[in-house]
Amino acid sequence: MKDLGPLKHFLGIEVARSSTGLFLCQRKYTLDIISEAGLLGAKPSSFPIEMNHRLAHATGPPLPDAAAYRRLVGRLIYLAVTRPDLAYSVHVLSQFMQAPLQEHWDAALRVVRYLKGSSSQGLLLRADSELSLQGWCDSDWAACPLTRRSLTGWIGFLGNSPLSWKTKKQHTVSRSSTEAEYRSMAAITCELKWLKGLLLSLGVHHPKAIHLFCDNQSAPYLAKNSEFHERTKHIEVDCNFARDAILDGLIAPTYVSTKDQLISLLKL
Template sequence: MSDLGPLRYFLGIEIFSTSDGFFISQEKYIQDLLARSTLGDQRTLVTPMEINVQPRASDSDPLPNPTRYRHLVGSLVYLAVTRPNISYPVHILSQFVSTPTSVHYSYLLRVLRYLRDTISHRLFFLRSSSLELQAYSDATWASDPSDPRSLSAYCVFLGGSLIAWKTKKQTAVSRSSTEAELRAIDMLTAEVIWLRWLLEDFGVSATTSTPLLLDITSAISIARDPVKYELTKHIGVDAHFVRTTVQDQTLALHYVPSELQLADFFTKAQT
């Protein structure tokens, strides 16, 4: 092993250290991605996806050669490691890699033009930030007209720094918005438990429950109250897993108004 000095660049990720904290970005990676995409213009856009866009597999005709689409989407998946603002669009685009169409490709180009406009955006991690976790969970119930499965999303902060986020379609069909939220909480619960274990390995022991903020009171009620188990037999494992972590004080569920629900950012296109 050899000491290569302070970390500055690793696997396409750039790290800038200051007295206040660390900046993480992939500006050079975006430059290379835009060069490979061979965009025919210099236009930029201020949002990665239009509001209320609902792509379908049947949109337009399939691309004669989907290789470029798959390559670019794969690059965006890696780019989303440091760019939470493209998490939702990348989730949408990834659903069509098997048979992309010209319409899907136009949505992809919009994301690239947005990246060109925001190429210098970075994540910042404050040195003086606390080491307490705080998590947000949200779900959209059956929002895709071509697929009845709901969408789960979460984001996790370590102090004031965003350290984890995810947008994922649920594996099962939820029969209500409450069920969709419970499945989203279940996914986030597993992530929070892992993060608490990871922090403990680093010598940072969690002394209090990790607050998990939701914008639906019915899901909080079911997760807290074992009497309501009869209402959720078909999702009993998920509900029991969340309830167990609440009872052993690993998590503490709190209500937050929808306008303050930060995980909502990962469930739909934003203005």
């Protein structure tokens, strides 16, 4: 084994050290994506994907080179390792890998044009961050126009530094927005428990309850209330995982207004 010195570059991720902390970005990898797509001279886009898009209902001609679409989306998936702002776009585009249409390809190129205007964006892991965890979660009820399954988004922080995030379609159809929010709470609770165990293995103890921010007032109440009435009996048992974590003092649900919800970053 050799000591190669301080880490500067690893699997396409560039690492810059300063007194502020570690800055992780994939600038060269991003420029390679833009170059391969032939958009180095294109006008940058201010946002990665259109609001209220109808990509699931696209009926245009099939893409002649489906492999090019799969290759581009695959590279965007890896780029999302340091780009939380791409989480929603990648989630949407990856649903059409099997049979992409021309409209899907155009949407993927829009993401590339967005990257052109933000190629140096990345993650800052601050040196002065407190060693305390916090989580943010949100859901978009019945977001999928085909299956009507809700969309879950969550992000976990260590102090002011983002550690993990995800945007994913829920496995089952939720019959209310409260149920959808409750399922997103269960998802982030699993991640926070894992992060707490990881910190413990590194010698960092986290005795306080982890703050979990949600912009739905009914879901935290439902999680804290041990008695379910008829309208909530249909919620699966595994969702009680969040309530057990609250009773154990692991997490502390906190209401946050929608305009201050950080998860909006993952659901542009």
